[in-house]
Amino acid sequence: MSTSGAALPAGDRGNGLFGVYVHWPFCAAKCPYCDFNSHVHRGAFDEAGFVAAYAAELAHFAALVPGRTVQSVFFGGGTPSLMQPRSVEAILDAIAAHWQIDRNAEVTLEANPTSVEAERFRGYRAAGVNRVSLGVQSLRDGPLAELGRRHTVDEAVAAVHLAQSIFERSSFDLIYARPRQTLAEWQDELTEALWLAQGHISLYQLTIEMGTRFYDLQRAGKLVMPGEELGAEFYELTQELTARAGLPAYEISNHAVPGQESRHNLLYWRYGEYVGVGPGAHGRLLIGNQRHATAAEKLPFEWHKKVLARGHGLTTDDILTxxxxxxxxxxxxxxxxxxxxxxxxxxxxxxxxxxxxxxxxxxxxxxxxxxxxxxxxxxxxxxxxxxxxxxxxx
CATH class of the missing domain: 1.10.10.920 (Arc Repressor Mutant, subunit A)
Structure with missing residues (x-):
């Protein structure tokens, strides 16, 4: 693993922000627009064994950066809502065993709004999760199917309401500027979403990433995206409607009532420190006043083997210049x-x-x-x- 880099200037290079990102890589299906490190695994596997590997990797990082106070934990994926609540609790216990947890720490879990996963919400809350982010993606059934989502609009709305009733804070995502979508259609859909949202919403303009099914379809001429001018109009309309609803943009794709911003994402954008554990997870850590960029093995079972062999699954540990x-x-x-x-x-x-x-x-x-x-x-x-x-x- 590379550790090349120049000696950095003297003086504290941190800003006091520290969090933990936990990547759960498994999904029930691969969405055609997704280029995240997600994997569909059929059949049973040793979830408890994977949780033990997360605990081992956390111990490895805790030895490198002791004495930190954790202000946020984020379970991302993949689909973390496929995890058993007891697995989430065990990982949170492992984090608390190594670092102090801020009394106001934000603990977020990404979830898909299928009815089966929504039923686990109470278990996640009992485990220590106090914020969920739901991958709704659309409030229209046709586009949901085209986006490869496995839930209906009714299931999504029910999951949002359930999350709002159980967790202190919640958010959900929508994707816009989709193929064939008009500005009028997006205005209607976003207006509905803003009535549904409480405090925070993430709105992502659809981009086509290499390695995805949508990329292949676009190259074959079977997927036509909005042009640059129309894309700009979608963006402007989004800013106008969210600001009018009291959820202005605090980041290019994220909107919140002031005070309801995602603390974990703010940690990234404010260039704080974070441990990244799990397959494909990235991290940024100050070790000896040098900022390390870490990344783990992407393949879940290969990552697991590496952790069992040496206590971590890292494939990259670079000192940044x-x-x-x-x-x-x-x-x-x-x-x-x-x-x-x-x-x-x-x-x-x-x-x-x-x-x-x-x-x-x-x-x-x-x-x-x-x-x-x-x-x-x-x-x-x-x-x-x-x-x-x-x-x-x-």
Whole structure:
């Protein structure tokens, strides 16, 4: 495993944020748009044995970064709601055995809104989960089928209501700018969703990723996506409707009533530290004042074998250079409505953002400087965020 990298500047490189990401890779079916590390496994397997492997990997990381306080835990996937509640509880117990847990820690579990998984919600709450994020994806049955989802609209709505009745906080996802979808259809669907949402909603514009079924269909001419201009209109409509409903964007795809933002995702975007455990999980950790980028074996059963053999499933452990840290801060932080602190960028990267580049982007309305000195991307600049980040990083 590589540990190449320059010695980093002196001084504390952290910001006090620390969380744990737990990746559960198994799914009942692979959605045609999904490029996450998810795997369909038929038949029974040793779930308790996998949970023991998570505990072993957590112990490995705890030896590297002792003394932290965990502010958030996120069970992602894959489909974590396929886990037994006792498995979730065992992993949370293992986390608490190694680190202090903040009294206000957010513990989120991603869930699919099928009726079978929804019945487990009370068990997850008893295990320590206090927030769920539901993969609804659409409030229309036809598009749900096209997206490969296994639930109906009625099941989704029932799961959202059940989650809201059991958990302190909840959210759900929708995908828009789908093939053949019109702006009027999305306005109707999003309006319904905003009536249903309580505090938080994630809205993702459909993108076609290499390696997915949708990618193959698009290359074969069997899937026609909205053009760039129409995609921008979808985005603008989304911002308008969510702001009007009191759930403005705090990140490019996430909307919340102020105070209801996802704390775990804010930890990523604010460039905090996080342990990533499980097949394919990534992490960012400060060890000896050097930021390590970690990644684990993606294949679930190969990951399990590696953990049994050596206590962890890591395939990558790279020390980031100054420049890489600065670039990651830009990529993550400029997704946020609050923007980034240029002074922190200078501290991490060893260089300042060029005034000339800032002035040029300000002149065309893509960035602005806030009264607190933070630099943020404007509404006009968000649709071309990648280009803005590239310009500032140059």
């Amino acid at each position: 100054w420049e890489e840290e600065g670039d990651e801060l830009l990529v993550m932080g400029l997704r946020l409505r609050e923007g980034i602190d240029p002074a922190r960028f200078a501290h991490l990267s060893g260089r300042r953002i060029a005034d000339r580049q800032v002035r040029e982007l300000q002149a065309i309305g893509f960035v602005e400087t806030l009264p607190n000195g933070f630099l943020r991307v404007t509404d006009k600049g968000w649709p071309v965020l990648d280009a803005v980040v590239a310009d500032l990083a140059a």
